[in-house]
Amino acid sequence: MFKTLFRRQTQERQAQGLYALAVEQARQPDFYARLGVADRIDARFELYTLHVLLLFVRTKAEGERGADLAQKMFDTYVSALDNVLRELGVGDVSVGKKMRKLGEALYGRMSAYEKALREGDRDGFQASIARNVFESDDPAAGAELTRYALESHERLARQPISAVEKAPDWAMIVA
Numbered sequence: 201m202f203k204t205l206f207r208r209q210t211q212e213r214q215a216q217g218l219y220a221l222a223v224e225q226a227r228q229p230d231f232y233a234r235l236g237v238a239d240r241i242d243a244r245f246e247l248y249t250l251h252v253l254l255l256f257v258r259t260k261a262e263g264e265r266g267a268d269l270a271q272k273m274f275d276t277y278v279s280a281l282d283n284v285l286r287e288l289g290v291g292d293v294s295v296g297k298k299m300r301k302l303g304e305a306l307y308g309r310m311s312a313y314e315k316a317l318r319e320g321d322r323d324g325f326q327a328s329i330a331r332n333v334f335e336s337d338d339p340a341a342g343a344e345l346t347r348y349a350l351e352s353h354e355r356l357a358r359q360p361i362s363a364v365e366k367a368p369d370w371a372m373i374v375a
Contacts, residue, residue: 215272222251230373246333258356344375
């Protein structure tokens with residue numbers, strides 16, 4: 201019983217740590233200064249989601265333990281979204297509706313991105329990035345962020361999970 205409790209608490213701390221690493225990377229000023237991501241709450245949501253997804257996919261590749269950790273990281277992200285809404289002053293009555301809408305957007309993004317990564321669909325991935333992050337129907341708008349995300353995905357896949365949990369090997373942000 202105690203082993204299960206301690207393992208769960210340890211995994212929750214690891215999930216929170218992974219989420220914090222995703223947020224830290226998504227907040228890098230170069231996404232906004234070099235790649236032209238708008239410095240707005242909705243664009244930050246998109247970058248957080250992309251980085252959580254990259255760590256989610258990598259972590260999930262570690263089998264059952266990794267899938268559990270990936271799910272806990274996702275749950276941490278959803279909880280953080282709920283907290284942000286409350287901090288922004290959204291009332292308790294409205295939080296549920298707004299969380300449902302955010303949850304649908306989050307699930308849609310992560311499903312589309314994960315499918316494109318799994319299938320190696322660079323064009324589809326780039327079109328999704330352009331549409332979601334840059335609000336553009338022109339896939340070229342997402343070219344540099346797509347390059348960054350795909351290179352990060354490859355680098356994370358080569359990195360041992362113990363290293364990913366401490367310092368993910370993100371790609372360089374260039375433009």
